[in-house]
Structures are given as structure tokens and as C-alpha cells.
Amino acid sequence: MPPNQQILHTVPFDMEGQRLDQIVASLCPEYSRSQIQKWIKAGNVRVDDKILKPKERLTGGEQITLNAELEVQTEFEPEDIPLGIVYEDDAIMIINKPVGLVVHPAAGNWSGTLVNALLHHSPSLAMLPRAGIVHRLDKDTSGLMVVAKTLEAHTKLVELLQERDVSREYLALVFGQVVAGSTIEANIGRHHIDRKKQAVTDGGKEAITHYRVEERFPHHTLLRVSLETGRTHQIRVHLSWKHMPIVGDQTYGGRPRVPAGISEALRTALQSFPRQALHATKLGLVHPETSEYREWETPIPEDMAGLLALLREEM
Structure with missing residues (x-):
């Protein structure tokens, strides 16, 4: 799709009484509601060659002209950073994000991020919000992420x-x-x-986390966790709140806990584990272009695998 595109629509009469922003969103589902709101307010949407407000209601039969102008992301430089691509086609990419890679540039991390890597791999992603990123993983959480390659997929x-x-x-x-x-x-x-941390609070947003036991150890448990919602640090906050903090999570888990009677090798590994032992291992979704349900899975990285091996030796 070209970055600038003029789209013409005639408002169906069965949309009589609906707001302009609702009608444009229905007629142009490839664009997000927030993007459409911006275009209407900027005068990029005309109704019978007139500029209207988003909330104005139409009667049906009007001619809508939308000048779809996408902003090119020029503030971030492409950088040749390995992506760990698990799957790629014309619409999406599935990335196995390594530990330590920041997803999006921010204060203190203006370069060396997933966005910089994506812009190098596929320059056309500069036309998409956040270079096609639709969800995040914490810097020190490894695993699978989906990235959109077209505006429709996004x-x-x-x-x-x-x-x-x-x-x-x-x-x-x-x-x-x-x-x-x-x-x-x-x-x-x-x-x-x-304010840099999240917490369980009555005034917060709904958050639902499911978990089941994957493997038990004398003093630890490997959990398989699934998310129903996607709040910032959700798994880390919820598990800590339930008094089962993630190994290595200094933000929500406090000081490293070292059980008595374990081997020196395990003691050292627990005390020195440098990040939260959390890995996004499986991702499933309906493909935005083919409408087929697809799943991808990736094994845990070496650092977690090594720690689990030491735990098994203690059994």
C-alpha cells in the first residue's frame, strides 16, 4: 500500500444517524480508529467536500474522501541487529527476542532496540506505527513476539x-x-x-493470569503461564503478589532467595542469575491475511536451561 492514498466512499443509507468517525472506521477497517480520528481532526477527511467534526452524524448518501497520509518514522535509525526471525511472510514476522534487547526506543535506550533492528531488516516498516510492533516484552524477558508488516495486518x-x-x-x-x-x-x-513499578491495586486495569505446574523441584516450581490480558509486567506482578516471585526478578522478587542444603553450584547460579527467569515460549493467532490459526513455539534459552539442569541435579 502506498504511504499516501486517496480513498473514496459513498455512505450507505443504512448507516444513517451514525457518527462520522464510526462510519469511516467501518468503511476503512484497514486503519485503526485512533488514526482515523487524527485524520478527521487534521482535515484529511471531507464529506461532500466539507470538513466535519468526528462526532457529527451523517444521513447516508454523502461522498467521503479520505486522504490517507502515513507518517514516516524518521527519528529512529536502522541498525544491523540480529532479529531471530522464526517465521516471516508478506504480512507478519514472528521474532524470538533475545534477553537484553529493548523493544522500543525510550529515554536511556535511543538505539540498539528492536525497532532499530526492524527498520534495518525491512525499511518499509517506517510507515507503520512503532515499526509494526503491536505488543511488548520486557528487556530481560526472552521469547516470541509478532510484528506486523502492513497497515492492514497491524x-x-x-x-x-x-x-x-x-x-x-x-x-x-x-x-x-x-x-x-x-x-x-x-x-x-x-x-x-x-512510579516505575506496577502493583496490584483496586484502581488499576483488569488483569487475568492463568498458570499451571510444568515441573516441580524441592524449592522451586516451573510454571506455564498464559495471559488473558496484557498489562505491563503482568506476570511478574501477579506471581510476586501471590508469594511466588520469579527467580532473578530484582524489581518484584526482592533479594535472591537461596534455600539451605543446596549445592554450591546451584547456590552460585541462583545468586548470580542476571534477569527474571521468564520466557515467552508459545504464540498463537489467527493470521491477519489468510485467517488461518497458526502457532509457533520456541525452547527456553540457554541461561534458563542451565539453571533448570542444576535444579534437576538436586532432585
């Missing part, structure tokens, strides 16, 4: 995430012996003191 993937139709499974190594799986339903919002 819009559909955002809708799937909002409708909770993207399946995401994680492996998390936590402290403590977890007896059985369960579901955590607790709202998450900003911490009332430390």
Missing part, C-alpha cells in the same frame, strides 16, 4: 489483542513449591510510591 493484530484472541504462553521459574495451577484476577496499575 490493525487486525491490534484488534485481536484487544479482543483477547492472541494466545501467549510463558515459562516462569518461581520460588516455592506450587501445589496446583490456578487463575489470578487482580487489577494492575502504577505503584503508589515507585
Whole structure:
């Protein structure tokens, strides 16, 4: 799709009484509602050659002209950074994000991010919001992410995430012996003191996390976790709140916990594990172009695998 495109539509009479922004969103589903709002307010949408407000209601039969102008992301430089591509076609990419890779540029990380890597791999992604990224993983969480390569795919993937139709499974190594799986339903919002952290709070947004036991160890448990919602740091916050913090999570887990009577090798590994032991291992979604359900899975990275091997030796 070209970056600038003029789209003409005649408003169906069965849309009589609907708002302009609702009508344009229905007639142009390849664009997000927020993008359409911006275009209407900027005068890029004309109704019978007139500029109207987003909330004005139409009667049907009007001629709508949309000048779809996409902003090119020029503030971020392409950088040759390995992507770990698991799957790619004309519409999407599935990335196995390594530990330590920041997803999007921000204060303190203006380069060396996934966005910089994506722009190098596929320069056309500069035409998409956030270079096609529709969801995030924390810097020190490894695993699978989906990236859109077209505006149509981006819009559909955002809708799937909002409708909770993207399946995401994680492996998390936590402290403590977890007896059985369960579901955590607790709202998450900003911490009332430390604004860089999230916390379970009544005033937060709905957050639902499911987990089941994958493997048990004398003092730890490997959990398979699935998300129904996608709040910032959701798994880390929920598991810590339930007194089973993730190994290596210094933000939500506190000091490293070292059980008595373990080997020196395991003791050293637990004390020095440099990140939260959390890996996005499985991703499933309806392909935005073919409408087929697809799944991808990736094994845990070497650092977690090594820690699990030491735990098994203690059995």
C-alpha cells in the first residue's frame, strides 16, 4: 500500500444517524480508529467536500474522501541487529527476542532496540506505527513476539489483542513449591510510591493470569503461564503478589532467595542469575491475511536451561 492514498466512499443509507468517525472506521477497517480520528481532526477527511467534526452524524448518501497520509518514522535509525526471525511472510514476522534487547526506543535506550533492528531488516516498516510492533516484552524477558508488516495486518493484530484472541504462553521459574495451577484476577496499575513499578491495586486495569505446574523441584516450581490480558509486567506482578516471585526478578522478587542444603553450584547460579527467569515460549493467532490459526513455539534459552539442569541435579 502506498504511504499516501486517496480513498473514496459513498455512505450507505443504512448507516444513517451514525457518527462520522464510526462510519469511516467501518468503511476503512484497514486503519485503526485512533488514526482515523487524527485524520478527521487534521482535515484529511471531507464529506461532500466539507470538513466535519468526528462526532457529527451523517444521513447516508454523502461522498467521503479520505486522504490517507502515513507518517514516516524518521527519528529512529536502522541498525544491523540480529532479529531471530522464526517465521516471516508478506504480512507478519514472528521474532524470538533475545534477553537484553529493548523493544522500543525510550529515554536511556535511543538505539540498539528492536525497532532499530526492524527498520534495518525491512525499511518499509517506517510507515507503520512503532515499526509494526503491536505488543511488548520486557528487556530481560526472552521469547516470541509478532510484528506486523502492513497497515492492514497491524490493525487486525491490534484488534485481536484487544479482543483477547492472541494466545501467549510463558515459562516462569518461581520460588516455592506450587501445589496446583490456578487463575489470578487482580487489577494492575502504577505503584503508589515507585512510579516505575506496577502493583496490584483496586484502581488499576483488569488483569487475568492463568498458570499451571510444568515441573516441580524441592524449592522451586516451573510454571506455564498464559495471559488473558496484557498489562505491563503482568506476570511478574501477579506471581510476586501471590508469594511466588520469579527467580532473578530484582524489581518484584526482592533479594535472591537461596534455600539451605543446596549445592554450591546451584547456590552460585541462583545468586548470580542476571534477569527474571521468564520466557515467552508459545504464540498463537489467527493470521491477519489468510485467517488461518497458526502457532509457533520456541525452547527456553540457554541461561534458563542451565539453571533448570542444576535444579534437576538436586532432585
